[in-house]
Amino acid sequence: MAAMTEATERSRPAQRQAEIVEHVMQHGSVSANELAELFHVSLMTIHRDLDELERQGVVRKFRGGVSAQPSSVFESNVSFRLRTAKAEKVAMAQRARELIEPGMAIMLDDSTTTLEVARLLEDAAPLTVMTNFLETIKLLSTMRGIRLLALGGEYYPTHDSFLGVPCIDAIEALRVDLLFASTSAVSGSYAYHQEQEIVLVKRAMIRAAQRSVLMVDHTKLGRASLHRLAPLSDIDLVLTDKQAPPEALLEMRESGVKYEVV
Numbered sequence: 001m002a003a004m005t006e007a008t009e010r011s012r013p014a015q016r017q018a019e020i021v022e023h024v025m026q027h028g029s030v031s032a033n034e035l036a037e038l039f040h041v042s043l044m045t046i047h048r049d050l051d052e053l054e055r056q057g058v059v060r061k062f063r064g065g066v067s068a069q070p071s072s073v074f075e076s077n078v079s080f081r082l083r084t085a086k087a088e089k090v091a092m093a094q095r096a097r098e099l100i101e102p103g104m105a106i107m108l109d110d111s112t113t114t115l116e117v118a119r120l121l122e123d124a125a126p127l128t129v130m131t132n133f134l135e136t137i138k139l140l141s142t143m144r145g146i147r148l149l150a151l152g153g154e155y156y157p158t159h160d161s162f163l164g165v166p167c168i169d170a171i172e173a174l175r176v177d178l179l180f181a182s183t184s185a186v187s188g189s190y191a192y193h194q195e196q197e198i199v200l201v202k203r204a205m206i207r208a209a210q211r212s213v214l215m216v217d218h219t220k221l222g223r224a225s226l227h228r229l230a231p232l233s234d235i236d237l238v239l240t241d242k243q244a245p246p247e248a249l250l251e252m253r254e255s256g257v258k259y260e261v262v
Contacts, residue, residue, distance in 0.1 A: 013048075013049065013052075016039055016041070016049060017049050017052060017053055019039070020035060020039070020046075020049055020050070020053065021053060021058055021059070023035070023038070024059055024066055024067070025083060026083075028067065029065060029066070029067040030065055030066060030067075031064055031065040032046050032047060032050065032064060032065055032066065033064075034065075035049075035050075035066075050066050053066070054066075058158070084112075084219070085217040085218075085219055085241075088217040088218065088241040088243070089112065089113045089116045089215075089217060090116050091241055091262045092113065092116070092215045092217070092239045092240070092241065092262055093113070093114075093116035093117045093119070093120055093215075094120070094262070095239055095260065095262045096117045096180055096213060096215065096239065097117065097120040097121075097124070099178060099213065100121070100124050100127070100178065101124075102124055102125065102126055102127060103126060103127070104124075104127060104128070104177040104178060105127075105128040105129075105130070105174075105175075105176045105177050105178075106127065106128070106129055106130070106176055106177060106178045106179070106180065107129075107130045107131065107171075107174070107176045107178070107179045107180070107205055107208065107209060108129060108130070108131040108133065108136055108179075108180050108181075109131070109132070109133065109179070109180070109181040109182065109201075109202060109205055110131070110132050110133035110136075110159055110160070110161030110162075110163075110198075110201075111133070111181065111182035111183075111215075112135075112182075113182035113215045113216075113217070114131075114133070114136070114180045114181065114182060114215065115133065115135055115136050115139070117180050117215075118131070118136045118139050118140055119139065121140065121143060121146060122143045122144070122145070122146075125143070125144065125145020125146055126145050126146075126147070127145065127146055127147070128146075128147040128149065129146055129147070129148055129149070130148075130149040130150075130151055130171075130174060130176060131148075131149075131150070131151060132150075132151035132152075132153065132161050132162045132163065132167050132201065133159075133160065133161045134155075134160045134161060134162070135160055137150050149174075150162075151167050151170045151171060152166055152167060152170060153165070153166040153167030153168075153170070154166070154167075156197070159198070163197045163198065163200075163201050164197065167201055167204075168200060168201060168204045171201070171204040171205055171208050172204055172207070172208065174208050175208060175209075175210070176208055176209050176210070177209075177210055177211065178209060178210070178211050178212070178213065179205050179206060179208070179209035179211070179212040179213065180212075180213050180215060181202055181205060181206070181212065181213070181214055181215070182214065182215045182216055182220075183202065183214065183216065183220065183229055184220060184223075184225055185220055185223040185224050185225040186214075186216050186220055186221050186222075186223070186232070186238075186248070187221075187222060187223055187224040187251075188251050188255065189231055189232050189233065189251070189252070189255035189257060190224075190228050190229070190230070190231055190232060191214060191216075191228075191229040191230050191231075191232060191235070192223075192224050192225035192226070192227060192228055192229055193225050193226075193227055193229050194225045194226050194227065195226075195227070196227055199227045199229050202229055202230070203229065203230060206230055206234055206235070211236045211237075212234070212235050212236050212237075213235070213236065213237045213238075213239060214232070214235045214237070214238045214239070215238075215239045215240075216238065216239070216240055217240065217241050217243075218240060218241050218242075218243040218244045218245065218248075221240065221244055221245055221248035222245055222247065222248045232252065232255065232257040233255070233256070233257070235257070236258065237258050237259070237260065238252065238257055238258065238259040238260070239259070239260055239262055240259060240260075240261055240262070241261065241262060242261055242262070244261055249261070
């Protein structure tokens with residue numbers, strides 16, 4: 001009985017932290033005081049939980065609370081990104097699907113936006129698809145007529161994807177007809193991202209593609225992040241949604257960037 005009690009006590013922080021993550025994902029941001037009240041624990045206990053979740057890269061702490069939303073130096077956890085701008089991502093994916101023809105070789109990055117493209121590929125076969133996103137790999141592995149090349153490397157749980165030198169080496173050995181990618185921020189005539197590991201992989205993907213399509217919903221426009229990913233002049237087409245800020249569209253137009261609003 002004592003052993004069972006001890007095991008239960010050990011499991012409580014893990015279970016509480018999982019429930020905290022779920023709550024933060026649903027609400028975007030929440031105060032530490034609110035979490036302490038919700039879970040009936042001390043503020044000190046909540047801060048210990050949040051420190052651990054921040055260490056895992058699931059959330060980011062700020063004074064008085066915690067957030068799953070991105071900042072200029074923090075990319076949201078994939079679980080949060082899967083929940084955001086769903087309708088906009090689907091609309092962009094439907095337009096992207098129109099660019100794909102049977103027999104093509106296409107590459108999809110590790111974004112939740114291009115995951116929506118992957119969902120539409122079954123009737124595009126025969127098709128060769130390359131990706132480093134585990135969720136997309138699992139999805140495409142069940143589709144008939146899809147030749148799947150998984151881009152390996154070091155696995156990053158926060159992104160549910162494979163990155164690093166082995167991934168870049170694999171990309172550089174390939175040449176594809178089309179790349180579909182996304183990023184966390186676009187400002188002026190440049191695309192940005194918070195993490196250098198992601199930047200290096202996406203740059204390699206752009207170099208490996210004959211044509212590249214950048215898919216960015218309106219929440220990513222008019223924002224900058226820590227690392228400059230690439231000039232939009234390196235991109236053949238930018239897809240965004242109808243809520244895109246007019247000033248962001250004007251900046252792209254003045255920079256000679258080809259874009260479509262879907």
